[in-house]
Amino acid sequence: MPDEQNENTENVQENNSSSDFETGSITVKKNGHFIHCLTIIGQIEGHYILPSQNKTTKYEHVIPQLVAIEESAEIEGLLIILNTVGGDVEAGLAIAELLSGMKTPTVSLVLGGGHSIGVPLAVSTRYSFIAPTATMTVHPVRMNGVMLGVPQTLSYFDKMQERITGFVTANSRIRPEKFRELMMNNGELVMDIGTVLDGEGAVQVGLIDELGGLQDALGKLYDLIDEEDGRKKLRRGRPPKAKPDKEPPAKGAAK
Numbered sequence: 001m002p003d004e005q006n007e008n009t010e011n012v013q014e015n016n017s018s019s020d021f022e023t024g025s026i027t028v029k030k031n032g033h034f035i036h037c038l039t040i041i042g043q044i045e046g047h048y049i050l051p052s053q054n055k056t057t058k059y060e061h062v063i064p065q066l067v068a069i070e071e072s073a074e075i076e077g078l079l080i081i082l083n084t085v086g087g088d089v090e091a092g093l094a095i096a097e098l099l100s101g102m103k104t105p106t107v108s109l110v111l112g113g114g115h116s117i118g119v120p121l122a123v124s125t126r127y128s129f130i131a132p133t134a135t136m137t138v139h140p141v142r143m144n145g146v147m148l149g150v151p152q153t154l155s156y157f158d159k160m161q162e163r164i165t166g167f168v169t170a171n172s173r174i175r176p177e178k179f180r181e182l183m184m185n186n187g188e189l190v191m192d193i194g195t196v197l198d199g200e201g202a203v204q205v206g207l208i209d210e211l212g213g214l215q216d217a218l219g220k221l222y223d224l225i226d227e228e229d230g231r232k233k234l235r236r237g238r239p240p241k242a243k244p245d246k247e248p249p250a251k252g253a254a255k
Contacts, residue, residue: 076228129220178206
């Protein structure tokens with residue numbers, strides 16, 4: 001029986017390792033803290049399956065992981081590492097919205113590139129870092145496939161663009177006017193409009209909080225965890241609110 005239990009335990013560990021490898025995530029423990037690292041790489045895959053030769057991040061894999069991390073009693077912090085060319089707008093926004101609404105301390109680190117819909121993903125965490133050699137491309141919404149040449153199509157694009165602009169400006173220090181200016185820049189990209197920002201430029205315009213690498217991102221995450229622990233202890237130390245006494249009924253009031 002003990003041998004069978006050991007074999008079962010080893011099989012579970014192997015399955016977990018295999019699952020982590022496939023989804024590009026890992027949970028590590030240091031100084032009593034459990035940190036989960038999630039990578040968002042390649043192209044964000046949405047409602048349509050991309051060709052097999054494409055490196056993709058599937059939103060149906062990421063969303064359940066974020067829910068599990070938020071509800072975990074052990075995981076205290078989440079590190080998001082980004083190196084993405086962008087992808088499906090609604091899938092990227094869905095992941096970004098989940099990240100921005102998490103109570104678990106979160107930090108993002110852009111390595112290589114955080115382009116297109118990778119911009120909202122990068123700014124969705126509590127604090128963001130970018131490597132000096134990394135770049136971010138800000139451009140208007142694009143769409144592939146058949147499009148109808150009607151006013152409603154342009155209205156749809158405008159609304160989608162406003163959703164992205166509103167999210168980015170609400171979760172970073174960049175002004176809406178500056179973000180739109182970067183999107184509509186027609187003097188930088190060949191046969192396209194938009195702006196490519198390096199690490200320093202992304203920090204200067206207020207998209208990203210700070211230049212840094214892995215050590216900086218982990219250090220900030222541990223600081224956020226300590227701050228969250230302090231708030232929890234403060235809440236536990238507060239006495240319960242006293243219930244207000246019921247006022248006596250007014251004279252002549254019906255019982």
